[in-house]
Amino acid sequence: DAGVIQSPRHEVTEMGQEVTLRCKPISGHNSLFWYRQTMMRGLELLIYFNNNVPIDDSGMPEDRFSAKMPNASFSTLKIQPSEPRDSAVYFCASSQTEILEQFFGPGTRLTVL
Amino acid sequence: AQSVTQPDIHITVSEGASLELRCNYSYGATPYLFWYVQSPGQGLQLLLKYFSGDTLVQGIKGFEAEFKRSQSSFNLRKPSVHWSDAAEYFCAVGSNYGGSQGNLIFGKGTKLSVKP
Numbered sequence: 483d484a485g486v487i488q489s490p491r492h493e494v495t496e497m498g499q500e501v502t503l504r505c506k507p508i509s510g511h512n513s514l515f516w517y518r519q520t521m522m523r524g525l526e527l528l529i530y531f532n533n534n535v536p537i538d539d540s541g542m543p544e545d546r547f548s549a550k551m552p553n554a555s556f557s558t559l560k561i562q563p564s565e566p567r568d569s570a571v572y573f574c575a576s577s578q579t580e581i582l583e584q585f586f587g588p589g590t591r592l593t594v595l
Numbered sequence: 596a597q598s599v600t601q602p603d604i605h606i607t608v609s610e611g612a613s614l615e616l617r618c619n620y621s622y623g624a625t626p627y628l629f630w631y632v633q634s635p636g637q638g639l640q641l642l643l644k645y646f647s648g649d650t651l652v653q654g655i656k657g658f659e660a661e662f663k664r665s666q667s668s669f670n671l672r673k674p675s676v677h678w679s680d681a682a683e684y685f686c687a688v689g690s691n692y693g694g695s696q697g698n699l700i701f702g703k704g705t706k707l708s709v710k711p
Contacts, residue, residue: 486638515698524703525639525685538698573638582627582689584699586638 486587488574494593500562503590506555507576515584516549516559517573525573531557532579564594597622599688601702608676609710616671616705618686628669629687629699630660639685645669656680681709 487506495501507514515530529539534551542549546565551557561568571591575584600619608614620626627646631639643654650662660671669686683706689699 525701527698527701530698575639582699583629583641583644584639586631586640588638 486574486576486585488572488587488590490590491588492591492593494595495564496595497565498563499594500560501564501568501592501594503559503572503574503592505557505559505574505587507557507574508585509555511576511578511585512554513577513579513584514551514557515575515577516557517575518570519573519589520570528559561592564592566594568592569594597688597700599686599700599702601684601686601705603705604703605706605708607708607710610678611675614671614673614676614680614707616684616686616707618669618671618702619667620669620686620688621667622688622690624690626688627690628660628662629689630654630658630669630671631685631687631701632656632682633685633704634682642671642684676707676709678709678711681707683707 489504512533516528517525519525528541529549530537531551547561549559571589573586573589575586577584598621602617629644630642632642633639642658643652643660645652645662653659658673660669662669683704685704686702687699
């Protein structure tokens, strides 16, 4: 198995631009998680899905952030408009809900200038 | 409220010395417990997990952890640290029940530095 796949690995954009991060979970996993990691705030859960349905989005910072999971093999995290304080590493993870063990992708390092 | 506390933000040990990283949790249900490791520039990798049974669990890279229900702790240990163990370590807790089914709560991490 290829593991959790995230793209792009690095993204540099200017303030105000739209940013879309992509994630392909491990086949057969039915839970998907989006995290953000910064030096100041550590690892934060943004949102997670079970069977493509958002279960808890309380970690999404504000309306500029949105996430979708149109099918079991793909999810996106969108930031519109982006701001410099959104600069962070964004991780996607997946799991089989009953087993709990989360498998993390390599992350997307986002820099907003 | 459910929470995970890793009291040590940063620990430095000499290569070859023993290591213990502390983790305390607060969780209403029977917890499932995990330790993850993150090397610089990498994602998180599972070291070991505890679901039930023997309270001493073995993981990859020579790590082990002991679940102590009376102390609400799940400390990570290694008898002899290698320079390649320098990384950040995260403790996490979760449950298969309730509204948060499938989710994990992570501690803030402990950064391990290894002296030659």
